[in-house]
Amino acid sequence: GQGDLPKTIWEKVKNHPCYSEEAHHHYARMHVAVAPACNVQCNYCNRKYDCANESRPGVVSEKLTPEQAVRKVLAVATSIPQLTVLGIAGPGDPLANPEKTFKTFELVAKAAPDIKLCLSTNGLALPDYVDSIARAKVDHVTITINTIDPEIGAKIYPWIFFNHKRYTGIEAAKILTDRQLQGLQMLTERGILCKVNSVMIPDINDQHLVEVNKAVKSRGAFLHNIMPLISASEHGTVFGLNGQRGPTAQELKALQDACEGETNVMRHCRQCRADAVGLLGEDRSAEFTTEGIMAMD
Ligand code: CLF
Ligand code: SF4
Numbered sequence: 001g002q003g004d005l006p007k008t009i010w011e012k013v014k015n016h017p018c019y020s021e022e023a024h025h026h027y028a029r030m031h032v033a034v035a036p037a038c039n040v041q042c043n044y045c046n047r048k049y050d051c052a053n054e055s056r057p058g059v060v061s062e063k064l065t066p067e068q069a070v071r072k073v074l075a076v077a078t079s080i081p082q083l084t085v086l087g088i089a090g091p092g093d094p095l096a097n098p099e100k101t102f103k104t105f106e107l108v109a110k111a112a113p114d115i116k117l118c119l120s121t122n123g124l125a126l127p128d129y130v131d132s133i134a135r136a137k138v139d140h141v142t143i144t145i146n147t148i149d150p151e152i153g154a155k156i157y158p159w160i161f162f163n164h165k166r167y168t169g170i171e172a173a174k175i176l177t178d179r180q181l182q183g184l185q186m187l188t189e190r191g192i193l194c195k196v197n198s199v200m201i202p203d204i205n206d207q208h209l210v211e212v213n214k215a216v217k218s219r220g221a222f223l224h225n226i227m228p229l230i231s232a233s234e235h236g237t238v239f240g241l242n243g244q245r246g247p248t249a250q251e252l253k254a255l256q257d258a259c260e261g262e263t264n265v266m267r268h269c270r271q272c273r274a275d276a277v278g279l280l281g282e283d284r285s286a287e288f289t290t291e292g293i294m295a296m297d
Helices: 007-013 066-079 098-111 126-135 150-156 169-189 209-218 249-259 290-294
Strands: 028-031 083-088 116-121 140-144 159-162 165-168 193-200 223-228 264-266
Touching (some): 028 066, 066 290, 126 140, 159 169, 165 169, 169 209
Parallel strands (some): 116 140, 223 264
C-alpha cells in the first residue's frame, strides 16, 4: 500500500512492477532492445541481459529500430493489458545510443501516452542527458552503480570511452563514479524517481556496497536493488573466465538486510533480458518477434 509515501511518489510507483513489490504481481513491463552500443566495459557483461546488466545464458536480444520498437509496444499492449511500463535497458547502454533511445521514447509517448517510460544506464553519459530525459517525460531512471571507490572500480571496469577518448584503470573508474553520482543528484533534484542497481561481486565490492548504499541514499535514490553476480565460464564474461564466483543466497540476503533502513531495498528483481516482455519472472519475449510484428500489416 501507499504507507507513508507522499502522494506524488505513490502515483509513480503504484503500477511500476520494479518500483513496487506489490505491483509486480499485477502489472507488466516490456523492454525494447534499441541500444546496441556501449561506452563502458564491465567484467560481468555479455550484452544479453540488461537493466540488471547481467550475464546469464540465453538468446541474444533482438535489436530493433525505433519504428519497429513502437510497433512492438502497440502489439504487446494489445495482448497484455496489464502493460504499464516501457523500459529501454540495452543490450548496450541506452545513453550511448541517444538518437535511437530518445526517438523511441518520443514515438511511444505519441502512440501510447498512458505507458510510463523507464530507462536504465551505466551513468557515464547521464549528466549530458538529464535535460533530454526530463523533456521526454521519463519518470523512472535506473543507474548501475557498483562502487564509489575507483580502486574497486578498476577491478570491475577495464575501460570507459568518454569525450572521444579511451580511459583505463583507476582514472576510468573515477570518471565513471563521478559521473554516476552527479547524474543521480541531477535527476533527483528534478523529481525524477531513481533506482540504483548494484551487482554484488564477492571479495570485490560486497563489503563496500553498504557505503554505496549510503552515498546513493544521500543523493536521493528511491530504491536500491542489489543483485547477485551470475558468473560461469560458459557465459563468456571476463569474471566467468577468471573463475570469479557469485554470492550465495545467504550472502545476498545478509547484505540486503544490512542496507535495509537506509533506503528501500528491492528484493524481487528478476534480472531481465534487454527484450523482456510480461510480468516479472514470466518471459513472453518469444511471442513478440520482429518478424511477427512486421508481418502484422
Ligand atoms: Fe525495465 Fe529496469 Fe525499468 Fe524495470 S527491469 S528498465 S526498472 S522496467 Fe526490474 Fe528487470 Fe530487475 Fe530491471 S526486474 S532487471 S529492476
Ligand atoms: Fe555491458 Fe551494460 Fe557494462 Fe555496457 S554497461 S559493458 S552493456 S554490462
